[in-house]
Amino acid sequence: MLLKFWGTRGSIPAPVQPEQVEQKIIAALEAAGREQINLLNAQSIREFAANLSFNASTVGGNTTCVTVEVGDELIIFDAGSGIRELGEYLMDESDPWAKKFGFARGKGHAYLFFTHTHWDHIQGLPFFKPIHVPGNTFDVYHVHKYVPDVLARQMEQEFFPLQYHQIAASFQYHLLNEGAQVEVAGATITNIELKHPGKAYAYRVEADNAIAILATDGEYKSLDYTSTMKYSKFYANADVLIFDAMFSVRESFVKEDWGHSSALIGADIAKEANVKRLLLFHHDPASTDAEIMRVWQETKEYLGQQQGAPEVLVAQEGLELELKNPPTVSEFSINDHVEKGVIFMTLSGKFGAHATEQFRDHLAHSLQTYQTDKVVLKMENLSELTIAGIRALVDARRTVLTLALVSVPENIYRVFELAGTTDFFAIYKDIDAVLSALNSHSD
Ligand SMILES: [Zn+2]
Ligand SMILES: [Zn+2]
The missing domain is CATH 3.30.750.24 (STAS domain)
Structure with missing residues (x-):
C-alpha cells in the first residue's frame, strides 16, 4: 500500500509566513555555499533543492488528510484542508495517476474514513472538487453516528455558498461499530477509540502484508502500563504509526483533557508496540518548521540509546511511503x-x-x-x-x-x-x- 500525506497540521491551517520564507531562503543559500553547489547550473540547483530538509522546505500548512492506495483503489482518511490539494491533483487527468481514478470524468470512486468531525478533519470537504462532479461515488465510513449530519451542517448557507444537497457526487454512508473490522479495497481496517473531546478513532489498516496506523487526536493521560496496553496492542508490529505529536511532553501534562499527545509519549508507545516507523503528525499550527525539526531531533535522541527503537519521521505534505512486506512463510x-x-x-x-x-x-x-x-x-x-x-x-x-x-x-x-x-x-x-x-x- 502507498501512503500519501496531503495535510499534517492540527487544529487550523497554518501557512508559512513571509519572514519564514525569507529565513528558509537564507538557510538554503548558506547550505548551498557550504556544499559548494554550482548556482549557475540549473540541474545541480534542482538536485540540491530536492534534498533540502523540511526545515528549508516545509511540513506544510494544511490540516489532516492522508490517502492509502491499495492496488487501484483509493482510501482517504479525513477531509481537512489537505483534501483540497488532493482534489486538485485528482482532477488533473494529464497525470496518468489521476487518469487511472477518473474523478474528472465522473468515473471516480473512493473510500472516505473519518476519525472524528472536529473542523480540522472535515473543513476541506466542500472544496474537494471531485465531490462536485456528477457520477463520482464515495463510500463514507464513520464511527460517530452524526458524521453525515455534521458534513451537511458545515455547508449550510451561513457557512458555505453551496449546500450539501447540491453536491453532485453520491455518498453512501457506513456506520462502524467501535472495534469493528471492515474489508475495503483489499485492506482490512479496524478502529479503536482514542481519548479526545467528543472521542476520536484510530484506524489500523492492513494490506500487502503491511500495517499502517492512523492515530491522530488522542491523549494518553495515564501512562500506566494497564492504560496504554490496549493501544500498544492495537498498534502492534505496525510498519508505520502516524501519531498525534501536537504537544510537548510538558504541554501534555499541563493541557490535561485537551485531547492531544506528544512525540516522546509516541516514542514510548511505538517502542512498546514494536512499531517500525513513528511518524510525528497533527503538528501544532503555532510550530514553525524549525521547531518541528527540533522535536524530531529530540525524539530521535530520546530513542537513540534504546535497542530496537522505531525510526522517527516527520509527516509532511507530499511525503509518500510505500509499505509492502513479503508473505510470511511461517504459516502453514x-x-x-x-x-x-x-x-x-x-x-x-x-x-x-x-x-x-x-x-x-x-x-x-x-x-x-x-x-x-x-x-x-x-x-x-x-x-x-x-x-x-x-x-x-x-x-x-x-x-x-x-x-x-x-x-x-x-x-x-x-x-x-x-x-x-x-x-x-x-x-x-x-x-x-x-x-x-x-x-x-x-x-
Ligand atoms: Zn485535530
Ligand atoms: Zn480533534
Missing part, C-alpha cells in the same frame, strides 16, 4: 485442486507440530467432499518439515489408498532421509511423473 496452508478424481494438495510454509491437526482435518474433509482416495501432495512451497509433520504424513499414508508426494525440495527430502522414511512414500519428481504412474495403475 493447504490448497486443493481436484482433477479427474485426484486431489492435488499444495502444502505451503512450515509443516511442524502446529500444523499437523490442520493437515489431518483438511485431509479428512477433502476425502469426504471429493469422494476419492487418490491424493497428490505438492510440496514445492514447503519451507520446513519436522518429524511431527512426517508422523502426520505416515498416518495419512495409512488412511489414503493412493498417496503420492511430488516436487519435494531437496532440504525437505533430506528430512525424510534422516527419518529413514523415504520408502514409506511414493515420491515423484514432478506432476507428469505422478500422473503417468497413476494412469498405469488404473489402466
Whole structure:
C-alpha cells in the first residue's frame, strides 16, 4: 500500500509566513555555499533543492488528510484542508495517476474514513472538487453516528455558498461499530477509540502484508502500563504509526483533557508496540518548521540509546511511503485442486507440530467432499518439515489408498532421509511423473 500525506497540521491551517520564507531562503543559500553547489547550473540547483530538509522546505500548512492506495483503489482518511490539494491533483487527468481514478470524468470512486468531525478533519470537504462532479461515488465510513449530519451542517448557507444537497457526487454512508473490522479495497481496517473531546478513532489498516496506523487526536493521560496496553496492542508490529505529536511532553501534562499527545509519549508507545516507523503528525499550527525539526531531533535522541527503537519521521505534505512486506512463510496452508478424481494438495510454509491437526482435518474433509482416495501432495512451497509433520504424513499414508508426494525440495527430502522414511512414500519428481504412474495403475 502507498501512503500519501496531503495535510499534517492540527487544529487550523497554518501557512508559512513571509519572514519564514525569507529565513528558509537564507538557510538554503548558506547550505548551498557550504556544499559548494554550482548556482549557475540549473540541474545541480534542482538536485540540491530536492534534498533540502523540511526545515528549508516545509511540513506544510494544511490540516489532516492522508490517502492509502491499495492496488487501484483509493482510501482517504479525513477531509481537512489537505483534501483540497488532493482534489486538485485528482482532477488533473494529464497525470496518468489521476487518469487511472477518473474523478474528472465522473468515473471516480473512493473510500472516505473519518476519525472524528472536529473542523480540522472535515473543513476541506466542500472544496474537494471531485465531490462536485456528477457520477463520482464515495463510500463514507464513520464511527460517530452524526458524521453525515455534521458534513451537511458545515455547508449550510451561513457557512458555505453551496449546500450539501447540491453536491453532485453520491455518498453512501457506513456506520462502524467501535472495534469493528471492515474489508475495503483489499485492506482490512479496524478502529479503536482514542481519548479526545467528543472521542476520536484510530484506524489500523492492513494490506500487502503491511500495517499502517492512523492515530491522530488522542491523549494518553495515564501512562500506566494497564492504560496504554490496549493501544500498544492495537498498534502492534505496525510498519508505520502516524501519531498525534501536537504537544510537548510538558504541554501534555499541563493541557490535561485537551485531547492531544506528544512525540516522546509516541516514542514510548511505538517502542512498546514494536512499531517500525513513528511518524510525528497533527503538528501544532503555532510550530514553525524549525521547531518541528527540533522535536524530531529530540525524539530521535530520546530513542537513540534504546535497542530496537522505531525510526522517527516527520509527516509532511507530499511525503509518500510505500509499505509492502513479503508473505510470511511461517504459516502453514493447504490448497486443493481436484482433477479427474485426484486431489492435488499444495502444502505451503512450515509443516511442524502446529500444523499437523490442520493437515489431518483438511485431509479428512477433502476425502469426504471429493469422494476419492487418490491424493497428490505438492510440496514445492514447503519451507520446513519436522518429524511431527512426517508422523502426520505416515498416518495419512495409512488412511489414503493412493498417496503420492511430488516436487519435494531437496532440504525437505533430506528430512525424510534422516527419518529413514523415504520408502514409506511414493515420491515423484514432478506432476507428469505422478500422473503417468497413476494412469498405469488404473489402466
Ligand atoms: Zn485535530
Ligand atoms: Zn480533534
